[in-house]
Amino acid sequence: MTTSEDTRVAVYLDFDNIVISRYDQVNGRSSFQRDKTKGLEVERLQRATVDVGAIIDFASSFGTLVLTRAYADWSADVNAGYRGQLVGRAVDLVQLFPAAAYGKNGADIRLAVDAVEDMFRLPDLTHVVIVAGDSDYIALAQRCKRLGRYVVGIGVAGSSSRSLAAACDDFVIYDALPGVPVFEPAMPPEADKDEPEPEPKKRAPRRRATRPQAVEDEPEAPDPQTAATGLLERALRIGLEKDDVDWLHNSAVKAQMKRMDPSFSEKSLGFRSFSDFLRSRSDAVELDESSTTRMVKLKNT
Numbered sequence: 001m002t003t004s005e006d007t008r009v010a011v012y013l014d015f016d017n018i019v020i021s022r023y024d025q026v027n028g029r030s031s032f033q034r035d036k037t038k039g040l041e042v043e044r045l046q047r048a049t050v051d052v053g054a055i056i057d058f059a060s061s062f063g064t065l066v067l068t069r070a071y072a073d074w075s076a077d078v079n080a081g082y083r084g085q086l087v088g089r090a091v092d093l094v095q096l097f098p099a100a101a102y103g104k105n106g107a108d109i110r111l112a113v114d115a116v117e118d119m120f121r122l123p124d125l126t127h128v129v130i131v132a133g134d135s136d137y138i139a140l141a142q143r144c145k146r147l148g149r150y151v152v153g154i155g156v157a158g159s160s161s162r163s164l165a166a167a168c169d170d171f172v173i174y175d176a177l178p179g180v181p182v183f184e185p186a187m188p189p190e191a192d193k194d195e196p197e198p199e200p201k202k203r204a205p206r207r208r209a210t211r212p213q214a215v216e217d218e219p220e221a222p223d224p225q226t227a228a229t230g231l232l233e234r235a236l237r238i239g240l241e242k243d244d245v246d247w248l249h250n251s252a253v254k255a256q257m258k259r260m261d262p263s264f265s266e267k268s269l270g271f272r273s274f275s276d277f278l279r280s281r282s283d284a285v286e287l288d289e290s291s292t293t294r295m296v297k298l299k300n301t
Contacts, residue, residue: 012131
């Protein structure tokens with residue numbers, strides 16, 4: 001049985017997934033595929049550079065890295081520029097070639113097969129870090145947990161499946177990793193004030209659909225701040241019901257919130273600490289900071 005001092009971590013990066021997701025986040029939705037057809041511009045690629053070191057450093061915070069693999073077509077120019085720093089961090093580069101028919105490289109299948117094999121080959125492996133936001137990895141995350149591993153997911157904001165986040169023990173947005181600069185979307189160019197606004201186009205009559213419309217995989221995400229407040233209130237109610245006490249340790253509350261929603265992070269919401277997050281919710285909770293042990297409770301309980 002391993003202890004907290006000898007945790008051993010395996011890291012698996014679906015590198016294409018992260019690079020393309022970051023590019024789309026910085027340059028606009030689905031911009032990678034559009035730009036790829038006409039040639040990717042160096043400036044746009046540089047704006048969307050992925051900080052590999054920040055990912056690996058964060059993964060190392062869970063314990064000793066016993067293996068780190070990155071899956072991609074390394075002959076592609078968009079990935080080739082990362083080979084030096086990946087090799088410098090002792091990352092094994094797994095070469096995948098895209099299938100001609102679909103343009104996909106099958107990283108999800110190869111990564112999942114390798115991860116499951118490694119868990120049986122390395123029984124002392126305690127943590128699995130999956131660097132990808134694709135919902136295809138939900139089954140892998142669930143299997144890793146069933147095999148007794150602590151699963152950490154890392155994905156890019158706006159391109160990460162909430163179902164994958166729920167399947168992990170902990171899920172962190174790439175933007176919230178220490179060392180990653182805060183992303184500021186580019187402002188659209190201002191329209192000429194002297195130029196009249198174009199008249200709205202008349203919409204064609206709406207036809208009745210001949211078959212049901214396709215339902216999206218996931219509903220539209222709620223406002224993050226509102227969702228975080230609701231999560232906090234639910235966690236406090238659970239603690240109240242479970243322990244039959246009004247005041248709870250803020251560390252216990254945060255742990256419960258992470259169990260309920262592994263993607264929760266006060267830093268991604270703009271707060272330096274969990275205490276700052278609690279202070280911002282003064283309408284919903286009371287925070288007792290009279291001692292070194294901070295306590296929190298729901299208002300009107």
